[in-house]
Amino acid sequence: MARGLRRGFTPDFDPDCGDTDLTSARQDVVIGRWQGLRDLLGATGRDWTARGHRIRQLAQVCAGSSTVESWLSADAHSADALVLRAATETARTFNVAIAAGRGVPIDQHRVDATVLACLTAAEAHPEDPTPWVSLISVARLYPKGVRRQELGRWWDELHGRDPYSVEGHLQVLHYYSARWHGTHGLMYDFARDAAGVAPHGCPLPVLVQYARVEEYRFALDAAQGRQSAVGLSQHWNHDGASSDLRRTWQRWVMGRTQSGIAPGELRDFNYLAHAACSAGATDIAGVLMGMLGPRATRTPWSYTGDAEKQITKWRKELRLGA
Numbered sequence: 001m002a003r004g005l006r007r008g009f010t011p012d013f014d015p016d017c018g019d020t021d022l023t024s025a026r027q028d029v030v031i032g033r034w035q036g037l038r039d040l041l042g043a044t045g046r047d048w049t050a051r052g053h054r055i056r057q058l059a060q061v062c063a064g065s066s067t068v069e070s071w072l073s074a075d076a077h078s079a080d081a082l083v084l085r086a087a088t089e090t091a092r093t094f095n096v097a098i099a100a101g102r103g104v105p106i107d108q109h110r111v112d113a114t115v116l117a118c119l120t121a122a123e124a125h126p127e128d129p130t131p132w133v134s135l136i137s138v139a140r141l142y143p144k145g146v147r148r149q150e151l152g153r154w155w156d157e158l159h160g161r162d163p164y165s166v167e168g169h170l171q172v173l174h175y176y177s178a179r180w181h182g183t184h185g186l187m188y189d190f191a192r193d194a195a196g197v198a199p200h201g202c203p204l205p206v207l208v209q210y211a212r213v214e215e216y217r218f219a220l221d222a223a224q225g226r227q228s229a230v231g232l233s234q235h236w237n238h239d240g241a242s243s244d245l246r247r248t249w250q251r252w253v254m255g256r257t258q259s260g261i262a263p264g265e266l267r268d269f270n271y272l273a274h275a276a277c278s279a280g281a282t283d284i285a286g287v288l289m290g291m292l293g294p295r296a297t298r299t300p301w302s303y304t305g306d307a308e309k310q311i312t313k314w315r316k317e318l319r320l321g322a
Contacts, residue, residue: 011296011311015057017263018295022054029061034071034081037062041080048129048162053264055130056167059087063095079125086121089114090134097141105143114138122157129165132158136171145181164202166268169194173207177214184218187211195248201255205248206268209275212241213300220303236278245275249284261291270297277314278304286318 016022021040028036037058044051062068068088071081093114097106115138121131135154139146151172158168169190176182176190191207198204216235223232235241249272261269269292276285289311301307 009312009315010294011308012294013296013298013307015060017053017266017297019050019054019057019263022057022263025054025058026061029058029065029067032065032067032070034067034074037067037071037084038075038078038080041084046127048165049262049264051128052130052133052165052167055084055087058084059091062088063091077124079121079128082117082121082124083128083130086114086118086131086134089117090138093138093141106141108142111138111141127161129158129161129168132161133165133168133171136168136175140175140180145175151175164198164204166203166206169204169207170210173210173214177211178218179214179221184211184215187214195251198251199255200251201257203252203265203268205251206272208244208248209271212236212244212275213271213303217303236275237280241275242279242281245272245279245281245284248272249276253288261295266292266295267297267299271300274300274304277310282318285314286320289315289318289320 014023016026021043025036025040028034040054040058041051044054062084068081068085071078072085075081093106093110096110097104100106115135118131118135118138122128122135125131132154136151136158139151139154145151155172158165162168173187173191174180176186178184178187188208188211191211194207195205212235216232219232219235253272269288273285273288273292276282276288296307296311298307301310304310
């Protein structure tokens with residue numbers, strides 16, 4: 001066993017993924033101070049990946065407070081505040097849906113109000129793709145989805161601002177999944193089409209791994225504990241899954257020019273590492289887990305068992321230290 005493992009390896013599930021400035025701003029939310037949010041988003045600028053990551057995390061904590069409303073009370077025309085409010089309203093609306101239970105419709109007026117918040121934010125910050133990501137996300141909460149033309153228009157607005165946005169593509173992928181308003185085939189077609197046009201080194205090929213996790217979650221729900229009945233044991237390591245894994249590895253990771261993993265990329269790398277481990281592709285898994293070190297996201301590991309135990313087990317099998 002590697003020396004680091006004898007000391008005891010513990011994954012670091014920092015929700016901010018190592019973004020210390022974001023952590024400070026989140027702490028401001030807890031005490032109701034909005035100035036830290038203003039300064040953080042102002043400093044983030046047009047780095048859309050970092051901005052999207054920061055707004056998503058801030059929205060989760062703002063959903064349980066009135067901090068974003070306090071910011072808007074002080075500066076009603078702040079574009080950043082309006083973008084954060086749209087993401088916060090999206091988080092709140094999803095929280096209501098989760099509390100109601102899957103398949104139970106929620107008040108359509110609430111969903112409409114969240115859509116309006118997103119459109120208001122988009123108008124206030126015309127170049128920002130983030131409100132369009134929120135908009136496509138909340139579209140899933142309409143019982144029958146939205147009209148194809150409307151979804152297509154929203155997607156065009158997002159794609160025109162950030163054509164290689166993983167989060168934007170991911171929200172469409174969720175919408176097209178069998179758990180929401182589509183099918184496995186539609187979801188995989190969207191993921192593979194996006195991956196096919198992505199330039200070398202772009203992370204969009206990992207959408208196929210996100211799609212495989214979505215399919216697994218749907219099958220697991222349908223099986224209701226009868227895992228052998230749906231053949232889930234072969235879900236991760238059949239020939240198609242292995243080919244998809246190696247294609248993502250070649251087109252994304254082998255084409256990257258940067259060596260580190262930014263906070264906004266950490267979840268994507270965890271999805272690919274999970275796929276590599278689950279497929280038994282130890283050559284790829286070893287490199288990815290080495291790149292990640294202790295940094296981890298709970299998903300997708302939590303969908304296949306205890307996240308900490310799985311990561312620790314794989315690091316041990318791959319003979320990686322802490």
